[in-house]
Amino acid sequence: MPTVNRLASALLGILLLVGGLVVAAEAGAAWAGRAPLLLPLREWYQRLTTTPLSSRVVLLASVAAALAGLLVLASQLRRWRPKELDLPGDPTVMWRVQRRTVQQQVAAAVARVSGVGQPKVGVHGRRSAWSVSVAADARADRTPEVTRAARRAMTRLSAGDDVGLRVALSEPRRVA
Known part of the structure; x- marks a missing residue:
């Protein structure tokens, strides 16, 4: 818009x-x-x-x-979704990351986890207070691995542990 x-x-x-x-x-x-x-x-x-x-x-x-x-x-x-997100850290230095970059990097990291398919990553919130949600097709026992992979990707982007992360896995459909 x-x-x-x-x-x-x-x-x-x-x-x-x-x-x-x-x-x-x-x-x-x-x-x-x-x-x-x-x-x-x-x-x-x-x-x-x-x-x-x-x-x-x-x-x-x-x-x-x-x-x-x-x-x-x-x-x-109307409030539009920001294209850039503030990275938490030193308040004297302001770093930003592109919303699309966060989505792509976290999705790629989650897709590399064995048994996980079709990851969808969303970034929610304002520029200064945002969180990440991950939805994917996988068994529920893969939740810790998916969470670790998403956190590692966020850490590589310099998003600290105070950035919220929500993981929702749904059972993959079986092909008959």
Whole structure:
């Protein structure tokens, strides 16, 4: 969604720039006493001064503008998952790791454990307070090995023991 926000912001910026240039050109033409360049200003003025506020067009335009504004506001206020995570440690030095890197490294470490298949790793929480969850197909007796493998991968990434880890294993399906 941040990409959509950037595209929408760029489009809005371009529209405002072009609109501002057109208005400036029209104002310059009106000041010089010339006819309008692009916009039929006299027709617009006539329509704007004769349209009552109770008109259906005014109501629909107002509702559309309000809904667009609420949609933009809601998309900006929504909390997005951070792409980078703070690593715990020395408070004077701030290190970060990519969320995707944590997921890939922990999944790869768990997949190397014998009897474990299809690991899925999730990173939950905020940038400064996050935890890792691992779900995989394996017998329940593999939980300690999977936990150790995930912790080793997190330690290699400099995520300390205070980063939460949850492991959920489900029995693999047997093929008949």
